[in-house]
Amino acid sequence: MRLQRLTDSDTNPLRNMARALFLVIFLFSISTVSHNAAAREENDSHRDTVRGFSYDYTPEELAFIRTNPEIKISNEFDWPPFDFVADGKPAGFGIELMDLLAEKSGLTFTYINGYTWDELTRMFFDGELDVLHSLSITPERQKKALFSAPYYHSKHVLIHRSDTQDLHTLDDLDGKIIAMPRGWSTIEFFEVHYPQVHIIEVESSRQALEYVDQGKVAATVEQEGIAQYLITKFGFTDLTLSKWLENEELQKTSSMHFAVLKTNPILFSILDKALSNITLAEMRDLKEKWFSRAGRRIGADDVGLTPEERGWLTGKKLLTYCAPVERMPYSALNGAQPTGISADLMEIFSEHLDVKMVPVPVDSFSESIALVENGTCDLIPMVSKTRERQRYLDFTTAHSGYNVALIAREDTPFIQGISGLTGLRTGIVPHTNVFEKVISHFPKLNYRTVDTVEDCLEQVSTGRLDVAILSLPVASYYIRKKGMTNLKVAGHTNIEEDLRLAVLKGNTTLHSILSKAVRSVSLQEMEAIENKWVTLQEEPPVNYTLIWQIGGGSAAILVLVMLWNRKLARLNREIARANRKLKDNTKELEHISITDSLTSLYNRRYVEKAFELELRRTVRHRHDLAVLLIDIDFFKAINDTFGHQVGDGVLRTFANLLKTSIRTTDVLGRWGGEEFIIVCPEINIDNAVHMAKGLCRKVEQTPFDTAGTQTASFGVTAYKKGDDIHSMISRADNALYQAKTNGRNRVESVV
Numbered sequence: 001m002r003l004q005r006l007t008d009s010d011t012n013p014l015r016n017m018a019r020a021l022f023l024v025i026f027l028f029s030i031s032t033v034s035h036n037a038a039a040r041e042e043n044d045s046h047r048d049t050v051r052g053f054s055y056d057y058t059p060e061e062l063a064f065i066r067t068n069p070e071i072k073i074s075n076e077f078d079w080p081p082f083d084f085v086a087d088g089k090p091a092g093f094g095i096e097l098m099d100l101l102a103e104k105s106g107l108t109f110t111y112i113n114g115y116t117w118d119e120l121t122r123m124f125f126d127g128e129l130d131v132l133h134s135l136s137i138t139p140e141r142q143k144k145a146l147f148s149a150p151y152y153h154s155k156h157v158l159i160h161r162s163d164t165q166d167l168h169t170l171d172d173l174d175g176k177i178i179a180m181p182r183g184w185s186t187i188e189f190f191e192v193h194y195p196q197v198h199i200i201e202v203e204s205s206r207q208a209l210e211y212v213d214q215g216k217v218a219a220t221v222e223q224e225g226i227a228q229y230l231i232t233k234f235g236f237t238d239l240t241l242s243k244w245l246e247n248e249e250l251q252k253t254s255s256m257h258f259a260v261l262k263t264n265p266i267l268f269s270i271l272d273k274a275l276s277n278i279t280l281a282e283m284r285d286l287k288e289k290w291f292s293r294a295g296r297r298i299g300a301d302d303v304g305l306t307p308e309e310r311g312w313l314t315g316k317k318l319l320t321y322c323a324p325v326e327r328m329p330y331s332a333l334n335g336a337q338p339t340g341i342s343a344d345l346m347e348i349f350s351e352h353l354d355v356k357m358v359p360v361p362v363d364s365f366s367e368s369i370a371l372v373e374n375g376t377c378d379l380i381p382m383v384s385k386t387r388e389r390q391r392y393l394d395f396t397t398a399h400s401g402y403n404v405a406l407i408a409r410e411d412t413p414f415i416q417g418i419s420g421l422t423g424l425r426t427g428i429v430p431h432t433n434v435f436e437k438v439i440s441h442f443p444k445l446n447y448r449t450v451d452t453v454e455d456c457l458e459q460v461s462t463g464r465l466d467v468a469i470l471s472l473p474v475a476s477y478y479i480r481k482k483g484m485t486n487l488k489v490a491g492h493t494n495i496e497e498d499l500r501l502a503v504l505k506g507n508t509t510l511h512s513i514l515s516k517a518v519r520s521v522s523l524q525e526m527e528a529i530e531n532k533w534v535t536l537q538e539e540p541p542v543n544y545t546l547i548w549q550i551g552g553g554s555a556a557i558l559v560l561v562m563l564w565n566r567k568l569a570r571l572n573r574e575i576a577r578a579n580r581k582l583k584d585n586t587k588e589l590e591h592i593s594i595t596d597s598l599t600s601l602y603n604r605r606y607v608e609k610a611f612e613l614e615l616r617r618t619v620r621h622r623h624d625l626a627v628l629l630i631d632i633d634f635f636k637a638i639n640d641t642f643g644h645q646v647g648d649g650v651l652r653t654f655a656n657l658l659k660t661s662i663r664t665t666d667v668l669g670r671w672g673g674e675e676f677i678i679v680c681p682e683i684n685i686d687n688a689v690h691m692a693k694g695l696c697r698k699v700e701q702t703p704f705d706t707a708g709t710q711t712a713s714f715g716v717t718a719y720k721k722g723d724d725i726h727s728m729i730s731r732a733d734n735a736l737y738q739a740k741t742n743g744r745n746r747v748e749s750v751v
Contacts, residue, residue: 415491626688
């Protein structure tokens with residue numbers, strides 16, 4: 001009956017319309033609520049990925065995050081502890097701050113490294129990078145970029161050598177030369193406020209400190225924490241820091257910010273909101289990690305390869321480079337063995353990159369290009385960058401730079417550059433880097449072309465030419481090779497032959513790897529190479545100001561000069577003889593300082609230095625290295641029985657026996673008393689023991705005059721990972737003790 005009543009009532013048309021309307025409204029409400037809930041769920045799902053999300057993004061910002069999967073962030077090569085590369089990965093305070101911003105914003109960051117600060121800055125303003133971090137604000141930068149609030153501030157200090165006592169304030173730099181990394185805002189500060197300070201721009205903070213350490217500049221200016229970090233990491237023990245530089249304008253450059261181009265305001269707004277959401281505790285933890293005493297030691301001395309680059313190298317197994325057969329002192333082949341500046345550089349790069357470098361002989365630059373293009377060679381090691389070559393090659397920054405010099409006979413006065421060549425017969429070798437640079441700078445130069453460097457120098461030496469224009473290393477090498485002692489550097493051209501590594505254009509991975517390798521080479525390593533290959537007497541420039549000052553009274557003085565001329569000539573000859581004698585005496589003193597007077601072998605002091613050098617080579621090249629400690633058995637009995645004069649004779653005979661029985665590459669010395677030492681490069685423990693046994697037999701078979709037959713005990717060890725000279729000597733000494741304990745006249749080894 002109830003059902004029937006309801007059915008009857010449904011026949012009322014007004015009620016039916018009301019019910020239908022109510023149903024429509026109800027369904028629409030449910031749909032709206034569901035849609036809004038879904039939207040909230042979508043937003044919340046994004047916010048759930050952002051820890052501590054306590055601020056609201058606009059719809060435009062949310063859309064930006066969804067549609068921009070990768071944000072490119074700068075990563076400098078070596079500016080610790082702010083921004084550097086360690087073990088192939090971005091590291092530092094600035095990097096971890098960026099990571100925190102990525103976490104809080106939901107953005108994904110990709111770090112772009114392998115570049116200097118100056119290069120990264122240019123890339124940022126060219127739009128190749130989205131964010132540049134850990135930089136200060138300057139008016140010039142503010143024209144193009146938006147800057148965050150400061151997130152770190154550190155006082156600037158002067159860094160100078162410890163033996164420099166007069167550098168405490170910025171005013172003390174008046175008239176002095178300092179080094180600063182290229183592109184730094186501090187350079188602008190000095191140009192405006194201290195224009196009398198001369199600045200040399202270098203690639204990095206580390207290189208600036210190297211310049212100071214080497215005495216090339218008086219000082220550099222750096223933030224205190226960074227200076228402390230670099231001094232500790234790279235062992236600049238001769239450097240010291242001043243007190244804080246209390247200059248308001250300078251300290252403005254100490255505040256660190258991140259920057260985004262003004263053309264990308266949405267990204268800046270997102271990151272600015274994320275920065276404001278970093279808690280005090282999070283910022284405190286970051287600063288504690290990177291700016292505490294322990295934090296300054298984070299980061300290995302690493303070339304800075306990414307995992308992908310390291311994997312690429314591992315897959316390659318070796319790198320091949322073009323090695324000109326005859327282009328000394330840059331490159332030559334001695335049989336199959338490369339030599340020259342290029343070979344020494346490749347040795348350093350091989351060590352830094354931990355990859356084998358294999359030379360491929362070439363006869364010309366055009367052949368090098370062909371071999372790089374067909375993949376036979378991976379790189380060309382020493383080449384100048386030109387506009388033409390940039391069409392098919394990519395270049396690293398310069399690893400070497402050599403002056404183009406004016407070479408003349410030793411009686412030639414100082415030549416004031418190219419302008420001083422007027423009226424002089426000038427020779428130059430065509431089809432070379434030097435020729436291209438000189439002619440492009442001085443197209444009106446009057447010169448003669450000479451086919452080879454040797455012929456060019458020969459013509460200057462014999463008077464057929466007055467001057468040769470050559471790269472300093474090339475001139476130095478051939479002058480020494482040919483014994484042209486009447487030649488010297490008579491002037492410079494103000495042209496530099498900058499030499500770089502080059503790879504085939506488009507090989508971006510190898511180019512990045514080699515660029516990092518070039519920047520990892522220290523000044524000490526480069527100067528060692530230059531000292532080895534580039535040495536030549538130079539003519540000092542004439543002080544024309546002084547000449548004019550003296551000129552007024554020259555007439556009267558000239559008479560006196562003529563009267564004294566003969567006497568001065570005689571005195572000069574006497575001085576020359578004295579100088580030659582002094583030089584001979586100096587050589588004799590040097591010999592005495594490294595030689596044992598009784599046996600004429602190297603003394604302990606020299607052996608220790610040579611041992612240290614061989615150990616470094618062993619570590620660098622992963623070669624073998626062994627050491628033998630030798631003791632004459634019962635030597636005290638010889639002195640007691642026959643006297644010290646006979647004992648001394650035994651020592652001399654024993655020393656000569658060893659000297660004539662070892663390789664020329666071995667280092668033999670008297671270690672003390674009747675004990676001797678032999679340092680044996682590139683020999684393993686088995687071969688070292690075999691060598692020692694042969695010497696042991698030879699000693700036993702050798703007559704020692706009055707003292708008769710003698711024997712000796714030998715202790716042998718070889719290098720193992722982590723050794724220093726003290727650990728190796730200690731093991732060899734233990735082995736020697738075992739040989740004596742086990743009956744003498746025998747060889748024992750400990751590894």
